[in-house]
Amino acid sequence: MQRIIDLHQHSHYSRATGKEATVEGMYKWSKIKGIDIIGTGDFTHPQWFAELKEKLQPAESGLFKLRDDIASRIDLEVHESCRNRDIRFILTVEISTIYSKNGKVRKIHQCIVVPSFEAASDIIAQLGQIGNLKADGRPILGLDSKRLLEITIKSNPDNLFFPAHIWTPWFGLFGSKSGFDSLEEAFEELTPDIKAYETGLSSDPRMNYRLSQLDGLTILSNSDAHSPQKLGREATIIDSDLSYEDIIDAIKTNDHRIVGTIEFFPEEGKYHYDGHRACLVRFSPEETKKHQGLCPKCHKPLVVGVENRIDELADRPADYMPDQPKKVQYIIPLPEILAEINKTRSTTSRKVLEHYDQVNKLFGNEFDVLRTVPLNVFNEHGFTTLAEAMDRLRRQDVILEPGYDGVYGVIKVFGESTKDIKNPPQLSLF
Ligand SMILES: [Zn+2]
Ligand SMILES: [Zn+2]
Structure with missing residues (x-):
């Protein structure tokens, strides 16, 4: 089991x-x-x-x-x-x-x-x-x-x-x-x-x-x-x-x-990419290399993130996969998804907490909601936006803004507007 x-x-x-x-x-x-x-x-x-x-x-x-x-x-x-x-x-x-x-x-x-x-x-x-x-x-x-x-x-x-x-x-x-x-x-x-x-x-x-x-x-x-x-x-x-x-x-x-x-x-981690928080500069390891590790705004060395550090120590290319990789399931914490649906930044607002409790009561624990509850079960209870969000999460069709220099990354299911759910931007950077 x-x-x-x-x-x-x-x-x-x-x-x-x-x-x-x-x-x-x-x-x-x-x-x-x-x-x-x-x-x-x-x-x-x-x-x-x-x-x-x-x-x-x-x-x-x-x-x-x-x-x-x-x-x-x-x-x-x-x-x-x-x-x-x-x-x-x-x-x-x-x-x-x-x-x-x-x-x-x-x-x-x-x-x-x-x-x-x-x-x-x-x-x-x-x-x-x-x-x-x-x-x-x-x-x-x-x-x-x-x-x-x-x-x-x-x-x-x-x-x-x-x-x-x-x-x-x-x-x-x-x-x-x-x-x-x-x-x-x-x-x-x-x-x-x-x-x-x-x-x-x-x-x-x-x-x-x-x-x-x-x-x-x-x-x-x-x-x-x-x-x-x-x-x-x-x-x-x-x-x-x-x-x-x-x-x-x-x-x-x-x-x-x-x-x-x-x-x-x-x-989503706060040291994923490289950059300078104060200069609003966020670079992938490749971009950092192109700039010789220096910030184009203030010309000081960039704060190096995890992706870059892995690149430094890695002896295999970025797309390498072993023959039998273990299963990986990506998730976004449910409070973050509910905050996005409720158009609030706070995952602890009263609205989000109430919504979380309701989802918990109807559909069971958070991992079941994120991973296994069938989408039609959400729909049957009128939770159509949640169903759409879970569908996108499970297909990994999400919007990633990598964290850098101590700034948490932002992962969104719908992007800026939940009205526009049929045509979300695939990747939004700066
Ligand atoms: Zn520790
Ligand atoms: Zn700078």
Whole structure:
């Protein structure tokens, strides 16, 4: 049975997170979004760890569920159309390491997944000697990522370690500002112990296939949500048994049990293209090359985005595809689509929230709405614009304005006017 798994998110003990990032909030929004297996995040934080121990109970091997008395209370806050889904938790944490290697300061984020509270306790005990785990749900440690990998796998061979959002300029393993050019440079003789990596919102599998050094590794997509409303922004589809061992074995072998990923259009990421925000200059890597990397307005170096950085490290052409690529399904978060339909910029306006709730109630969880609910079902309920939007999304007939220099990209289904839905512009740049 195919399940949707999201391994990377944060609790309210991490910086810049919402108050709703509680165990209850994660459970509730996993149902609303349609996620089957959700990471706890932040297990190294002592208060969060205590909360997890109190509120979760063992389910299948290595997986946990919300305590029955809490679950039945939260279920009442969710529409019946979304209730019928078992949510499982898996223990996870993201660690930020800052260290110097080969004469450069490195800032790398990585995630650790463990099979039990005992396994988590052992990681906590070892990392607690290195730095402060109380200050932040995502602790910052002065520790070499290679050493963190070593600690993780020596502590328990069933633990999983994977580099997070590998292309983020400042915190990605391959980031242009403080990352590395290769896995070997970072992990040396332990490189074979890297079995998976997270693409992050600004890159997709197609872009990552261009690096032969990533061949054979499992591509994971996760939300990195700082509030439960953003859970499942991206996710991985897995067809394994419902047990920690089978899930992790699938990830470590990248076999048929890894079905594929649910992805943002990478253009939506805020460092997809190159450019200067202040000069209103947005360039593709080719255009940047033509201008020798300099801004035509202010003549200073352009801020280099993810697409360009991938081009720099890639040893394959942009249209390269492996023989058997995993399935990729692109999505736009439903609140963004509803905001466009309602002609508002805010995804949290009252109108959009009401509309979201109504769609949720009638058609089920967000992933079902985006991926599988038949178009005629929307039409039968009079949701014809939504049906048209879902048709376009599923055919990937959308308008992409790539993000650059810290400006989020804009992905639209209809373009400027929903009246003009029969003749939308295919691609609008500046
Ligand atoms: Zn991170
Ligand atoms: Zn400029």
